[in-house]
Amino acid sequence: MIDLRSDTVTRPSAAMLQAMMAAETGDDVYRDDPTVNALEAEAARLSGKEAALFFPTGTQANLVALLSHCERGDEYIVGQQAHNYKYEAGGAAVLGSIQPQPILAAEDGTLPLDLVAAAIKPDDIHFARTRLLSLENTHHGKVLPLDYLARAYAFSRERKLALHIDGARIFNAVVAQNVTLEAIARYCDTLTICLSKGLGTPVGSLLCGDKAYIERARRWRKMAGGGMRQAGILAAAGLYALQHNVARLKEDHDNAAWLGQQLQQAGVEVVDQQTNMLFVRVPAEQVQALQSWFAQRDVLLSVGPVTRIVTHLDVDRHALEQLVAHWKAFLQR
Ligand SMILES: *Cc1c(COP(=O)(O)O)cnc(C)c1O
Numbered sequence: 001m002i003d004l005r006s007d008t009v010t011r012p013s014a015a016m017l018q019a020m021m022a023a024e025t026g027d028d029v030y031r032d033d034p035t036v037n038a039l040e041a042e043a044a045r046l047s048g049k050e051a052a053l054f055f056p057t058g059t060q061a062n063l064v065a066l067l068s069h070c071e072r073g074d075e076y077i078v079g080q081q082a083h084n085y086k087y088e089a090g091g092a093a094v095l096g097s098i099q100p101q102p103i104l105a106a107e108d109g110t111l112p113l114d115l116v117a118a119a120i121k122p123d124d125i126h127f128a129r130t131r132l133l134s135l136e137n138t139h140h141g142k143v144l145p146l147d148y149l150a151r152a153y154a155f156s157r158e159r160k161l162a163l164h165i166d167g168a169r170i171f172n173a174v175v176a177q178n179v180t181l182e183a184i185a186r187y188c189d190t191l192t193i194c195l196s197k198g199l200g201t202p203v204g205s206l207l208c209g210d211k212a213y214i215e216r217a218r219r220w221r222k223m224a225g226g227g228m229r230q231a232g233i234l235a236a237a238g239l240y241a242l243q244h245n246v247a248r249l250k251e252d253h254d255n256a257a258w259l260g261q262q263l264q265q266a267g268v269e270v271v272d273q274q275t276n277m278l279f280v281r282v283p284a285e286q287v288q289a290l291q292s293w294f295a296q297r298d299v300l301l302s303v304g305p306v307t308r309i310v311t312h313l314d315v316d317r318h319a320l321e322q323l324v325a326h327w328k329a330f331l332q333r
Contacts (some may be wrong), residue, residue, distance in 0.1 A: 035232030109142030141277030
């Protein structure tokens with residue numbers, strides 16, 4: 001089976017499972033799971049923030065991040081296609097009474113600061129209070145430029161907004177830009193990180209920020225049902241991933257670039273390729289046929305007019321060669 005739907009499909013390796021089995025555990029709600037504490041300390045160190053908090057999912061981490069920044073009747077400015085606007089079931093509005101103000105991202109995945117400025121509401125009883133700017137890095141594979149982040153951060157200070165980065169795939173940006181996590185995270189107040197995508201753990205996300213913020217988040221996490229007990233088993237996978245699975249993300253990026261070239265040579269139109277994501281155009285009349293062609297050949301791919309192909313640590317170059325061969329055979333059928 002070749003699964004290119006997402007990098008969430010990665011499974012724990014034998015070595016990661018070993019680390020999980022060997023994990024020392026305690027009760028993390030009592031704060032005495034040493035492995036969770038070690039993972040949170042490591043995330044804080046890497047991001048240059050004072051503290052971090054472990055979550056079962058990125059969606060819960062993003063929700064708690066919003067709840068810890070905004071009160072009922074507050075507003076956050078966010079991308080129209082951002083995960084924490086579009087793909088989290090409206091959680092901020094439903095569970096937090098927080099109003100999203102979505103705006104269109106630019107071609108490069110940034111939120112243009114003039115559009116952000118225009119969306120900020122004046123202090124007037126007619127309006128929700130604009131409190132937070134939320135960016136996503138990487139955004140559909142696109143790495144936000146550091147000079148943009150620096151400008152966005154300075155802007156947020158000027159306008160008295162907090163700045164959150166949904167960094168579900170932030171380590172893809174770290175590897176693509178060849179910088180430390182801290183070099184990116186210095187331009188935000190808070191940051192979420194997914195361990196269960198390209199980093200390859202079965203479960204887990206982190207929220208990083210200052211101590212007082214993370215203490216608030218700890219209460220919201222308990223309320224959201226995210227206070228886990230012997231979570232050290234899961235945190236051990238996270239520690240393993242941070243140690244062993246970050247630098248290798250470059251292989252995923254190289255594989256996505258290679259696959260893009262191969263498909264282009266085969267006559268497939270490449271729309272975009274950055275980091276571990278490749279987007280190709282599939283003519284409308286081919287969509288269904290291609291979907292079943294792959295299904296019959298043990299390839300899992302969500303085929304659409306623009307098809308997203310995601311590389312990860314469970315697909316190697318050989319698997320991608322097979323994919324190219326299947327695609328060529330389809331076009332020559
Ligand atoms: C995957 C993802 C999340 C969190 O997803 P979960 O499946 O809940 O862990 C958040 N933001 C972005 C940009 C994502 O890609």
